[in-house]
Amino acid sequence: DTEVTQTPKHLVMGMTNKKSLKCEQHMGHRAMYWYKQKAKKPPELMFVYSYEKLSINESVPSRFSPECPNSSLLNLHLHALQPEDSALYLCASSRTPGGTSGDTDTQYFGPGTRLTVL
Amino acid sequence: AQTVTQSQPEMSVQEAETVTLSCTYDTSENNYYLFWYKQPPSRQMILVIRQEAYKQQNATENRFSVNFQKAAKSFSLKISDSQLGDTAMYFCAFLNNAGNMLTFGGGTRLMVKP
Numbered sequence: 001d002t003e004v005t006q007t008p009k010h011l012v013m014g015m016t017n018k019k020s021l022k023c024e025q026h027m028g029h030r031a032m033y034w035y036k037q038k039a040k041k042p043p044e045l046m047f048v049y050s051y052e053k054l055s056i057n058e059s060v061p062s063r064f065s066p067e068c069p070n071s072s073l074l075n076l077h078l079h080a081l082q083p084e085d086s087a088l089y090l091c092a093s094s095r096t097p098g099g100t101s102g103d104t105d106t107q108y109f110g111p112g113t114r115l116t117v118l
Numbered sequence: 119a120q121t122v123t124q125s126q127p128e129m130s131v132q133e134a135e136t137v138t139l140s141c142t143y144d145t146s147e148n149n150y151y152l153f154w155y156k157q158p159p160s161r162q163m164i165l166v167i168r169q170e171a172y173k174q175q176n177a178t179e180n181r182f183s184v185n186f187q188k189a190a191k192s193f194s195l196k197i198s199d200s201q202l203g204d205t206a207m208y209f210c211a212f213l214n215n216a217g218n219m220l221t222f223g224g225g226t227r228l229m230v231k232p
Contacts (some may be wrong), residue, residue, distance in 0.1 A: 033220075040146075042222035042223065042224055042225055043222055045219065045220065048218050048219075050218070056219070065182055088161060089136070090163060105213055106153070107213075108165065109162065109163035109164075111161065112163075114161075
């Protein structure tokens, strides 16, 4: 089973709202990732969690706040977003954050949350 | 930093025919991993095939195979017997040796025509 789930599927929010995106996997993976994908563009890495600790932050604005409460769950808290933050937000997980096998490093993606900021 | 280039923004192929998608990359690392992901209109990013750089044998997965040329830093995807369900955006991706940075190419939009 290589399933990563994300909720909600769609989210519309105003610039003053606070909302959260949720990602869950039950594959025992210890690395989890947030990506942002604009239309007709490749995904761009935002954050990497390794063993529940933030290991990479790709200079993401502080209005995006990630959280990893446990090894199965990854949240992305949103506050005071801008219209240009509208995008598809993808979550991914891999067995280990770095290893010697392509299998352990393979990232499996969730279906994404389509975010619209008004 | 690694870069991944897909030189074909769009391609089309007739159903049942074969098509090859191109990908080149640039890196100073010797050990790394390469992937092809498929993203249909449903937007789910689906793993198609992966290749470890230290393996000389080209990976295959049913109708999908790669031509990995390490010296040329080339990693093309061949789809045989194309099916309508293969219509999607295809992304080539490079994973660094540390295993924590996945860099995507710009994507190739493939249309399979009946």
